[in-house]
Amino acid sequence: MSEKIIQEANERAAKYFSRRHFLQDCITGLGATALGSLLGGCNIFSGPGNGAMPQSLNPLEPRAPHFPARAKSVIYLHMAGAPSQLELFDYKPELQKLHNQLCPPSILEGKKFAFIRGVPKMLGPQAVFAQHGESRAWVSDHLPHFSKMVDDVSFLKAVQTDQFNHGPAQLFMHTGSARLGRPSIGSWVTYGLGSENSNLPGFVVLTSGGKTPDAGKSVWGSGFLPSVYQGVQCRSKGDPVLFLTDPEGMDRDMRYQSIHAINEVNKLEYERFQDPEILSRISQYELAYKMQISVPGVMDIADEPEYIHQLYGTQPGKEAFANNCLLARKLVEKGVRFVQLFDWGWDAHGTGEDLSIDYGLRNKAREIDKPISALLMDLKQRGLLDETLVVWGGEFGRTPMQENRDGKEMPYLGRDHHVEAFTMWMAGAGIKKGGSWGETDEIGFAAVKGKVAVHDIHATMLQQLGFDHEKLTYQFQGRPFRLTDVEGHVIHEILG
Amino acid sequence: MMILLQGNWSLFIGRFHPLLVHLPIGMLIIAFILEVMSKNRRLTVLSAAVLPVLVFGALSAIAACIAGLLLSSSGGYDEAALDLHMWMGIGVAVISVLLCVFRRYALFRKAWLPISFVMIVLLSAAGHFGGNLTHGEDYLTAEFPLGKGAAAGATTAIANLNEAKVYDQLVRPILEQKCYSCHNEAKLKGGLRLDGMDHIRKGGENGPVIKDSVPEASELYKRLILSEADDKRMPPKGKPQLTPQQLEILYWWIEQGASPDATVKDLHHTPRMQLVLEGMQPSGGSDVHPFMPQEEVSEASPQDIGALEKIGVKVMPVANENGFVMVSAVNASGFGNKEAALLLPLKKQIVWLKLSNTQTGDSALKVISQLPELTRLYLENTPVTDEGLVHLANCKQLKYLNLVGTKVTDKGILLLQKNAALKELFLYKTAVTPAALSQLRKAVPEMAIDTGGYRMPALITDTLVYRKQKL
DSSP: OHHHHHHHHHHHHHHHTOHHHHHHHHHHHHHHHHHHHHHTTOOTTSSSOTTOOOOOSOTTSOOOOSSOOSOSEEEEEEEETOOOHHHHTOOOHHHHHTTTSBOOHHHHTTOOOSSBOSSOBBOOOSSOEEEETTTTEEEETTOTTGGGGGGGEEEEEEEEOSOOSHHHHHHHHHHSSSSTTOOOHHHHHHHHHOOSOTTSOSEEEEEESSSOOTTGGGGGOOTTSOGGGSOEEEOSSSOSSTTOSOOTTOOHHHHHHHHHHHHHHHHHHHHHHOOHHHHHHHHHHHHHHHHHHHHHHHSOOTTSOHHHHHHHTOOTTSOOHHHHHHHHHHHHHTTOSEEEEEEEOOOOOSSSSTTOTTTHHHHHHHHHHHHHHHHHHHHHHTTOGGGEEEEEEOSSEEEEEEOOBTTSOOSSOOEEEEOSOEEEEEESTTBOTTEEEOEEOTTSSSEEESOEEHHHHHHHHHHHTTOOTTTOEEEETTEEEETTTTOOOOOGGGBO | OTTTTSTHHHHHHHTTHHHHTHHHHHHHHHHHHHHHHTTSGGGGGGHHHHHHHHHHHHHHHHHHHHHHHHHHTTOOSOHHHHHHHHHHHHHHHHHHHHHHHHHHTTOSGGGHHHHHHHHHHHHHHHHHHHHHHHHOTTTTTTTOTTSHHHHHSTTSOOTTGGGSBIIIIIIHHHHHHHTTTTSSTTTOGGGOOOSSHHHHHHOBTTBOSOOTTOGGGOHHHHGGGSOTTSTTOSSOTTSOOOOHHHHHHHHHHHHTTOOSSOBGGGSOOOHHHHHHHHHHSTTOOTTSOTTSOSSOOOOOOHHHHHHHHHTTOEEEESSTTOOOEEEEOTTOTTOBTTGGGGGGGGTTTEEEEEOTTSBOOHHHHHHHTTOTTOOEEEOTTOOOOHHHHHHHTTOTTOOEEEOTTSOOOHHHHHGGGGOTTOOEEEOTTSOOOHHHHHHHHHHOTTOEEEOOOOOOOOOGGGSOOOOOOOO
16 A cells, blocks of 8 residues: 555656656756846846735735725626626617617628527517616616615626627636636635635635536636635535535544645645645645534525525525525625626527526516525625625626527527627625616617726726736736736726 | 808818818928028028928918818807907918018018017917817816816815805806807807806796706706707707716706705705715725725734734735734634733734624723724624723724624614714614614714614515416
């Protein structure tokens, strides 16, 4: 047994010290030495890089942002599949007048759609709108409870993206790039701020709606950041985290001893190879051990009083968006930095009853209406809303035209994917109360004022967390990377 | 030719005026500079260059004059100022042509320089008045940082916003800036004067422009939000438009009854207007963090921080290169009265203290009251009582206090009146009575008190599942 382990270690060491590595070390080593002496006192190659975080042995140690933050935590409610802004927030009476008429060709010129072919018909708003609150915000009757909360949120009515398929658009919305490989917002945030609670992950993901997002787990991945910053997905049904109980015959003490021993070995490994992934491993072992105690308390919603369950409309034991909202509040209360919720089922093409504007969307809206309103109320009454940034939105919007997949009539009313204008909202943590920014044209097709790009949303979120989005960088492949790439403007119009 | 210049052509060409006008300005100034330089004995050769430049300048001046005349026919300018600008412009063109002739035929050699000088003065004046016509008279000086022009600048800072007169200090400057030029005693477009409350009330040739409390039905507001292509749109296309804030102010003023002498605090603040008002507060930008002290502080010693971290309390700097810290006991549920003493060495640094769900009691509050910079204090679900709140009166900077789920009562929270800085108070799940709340609210109206316990009405749609009816 022990022979085998020693052999394994030797092989591993050999892998690291191959001829190729030796040569590489010689070249870079000599080169760097020469360059260092050439540059004399110039110190640019030593010390922490641009915005790089000092490396302590615990990668989740709390760290300071660039400037004092307004938000300490984020709850991101992502409606995967893209909800229709035209049935929820963006009221377009002119579109009603054009209902069932053929779409003017001038609108379609040069545009590409995911499924619409030829000349589709216009589809008027399939909901009754009214203005609510003192901010006179338009909300449809699909969200009767949320319409009472509009004075706490700021709407972004003209968000734009450049991806019209779910996967890339979700990646773009959550990692700032439509292609794989970039860290998600939650990873950037935990990389930047660490975790306040050392017994819980800094970045937790909860899903509902029966499916994970089309983009897969990369939407909460850590990309090129050390994997310790990736989102920890908790199961939405049954035990939130598996194998929290000690296996038979293993008591807690023994568990501690074995994890301690493994970590000691790993620390030696780290000293030798300086691979940050080893640190990830160490901290994950430690965290897992601590979570055995902390998770059952936090992730169990059963001990919440009955009226809280009524407020959220939770369904204990089932996979439900409402349960996830309540969990999100509990996690934020415990100092978790970033709670990411995904709710699948908003892709109302009209291909089936559940995925239709006339039925499915109303049911989805009803499913989230109480939970999101309850979440805002609950955060408010606990004094948490002014330090918790709540973000709601999909990956894109939906067309003012009725979908005519393959040029045929659809069994139900539907709208196609739409990238040019859709609605998102933010609340809490220094976001204006009762604000609204951006406008779309008379039929809700194009943004005409206050256009907001995905990178702008990221820049704003980072700003509220205390970061200059241009300075939160990570050195990778020879250049510093940021969440907002080379773009992004903070949306000051919705900041209070 | 005349046919060409009729209708749209005249305005089309007219609009080239601002483009063309810079050519004579540049050319004639160069001609003048060359003229001056050629007086130098070593540079007499430059004299030969003056005429070609001058000819080009004169031609462009004539072109600019023609375009200017066509543009002026579109109307909408203050006539006195327009006349001045026009005659000065024509003067420049005439003088430049004369100079060309004199130079070409070598007449009045001695007068070349003085005439050039007069031309340049006239050119500058014409340019200045032209600028005034387009941008408004105060455009040039409005932002002069030392003048009172900057402070009076329409919707920028007003020293005491609450006491400001809505019409005099908010509405009138907007009208002055954007409307007076056409709706004044002299011009009276549409029979409407806006320079004075009586004139506004009187309305124009189509009747009153304000329907009390209904901005949507008042011409004074309605016309401002028409599409820019609309003929009735005000200010007309091409003129300086109202900013969204200015629109909101007019809307609000009319909605609240278009009173001639109400002050800002007299009128009801709608949330939209509140945002505009906040934007007008001097120095009320989002750059100022609401919970951070303005001064700086040195960093806490690592030993003192270490002592807290040893018992599981997290000490987090608020920002890079900032000595202030946030302290969280989220992993130290055992934190109590004994451990509170460990906070004292960091008393200059602690601004944010989270002791939720710990054993923090009344005697710990006595220690906490010695943290002079503390702005946010979280005491949810701790055993603190009214007796502990007595000590908090010392926390002069305290802006946020969370007492959710504690045993505090009316007696305790009424003590908080002394905390002048306290802006947010959370009392969800406490035994505080409505009577005490209204007493506290009356004493400190600017304190936001949240007692929670929110409920949602049960709606029939809450449980409804929409399905297509099967036939």
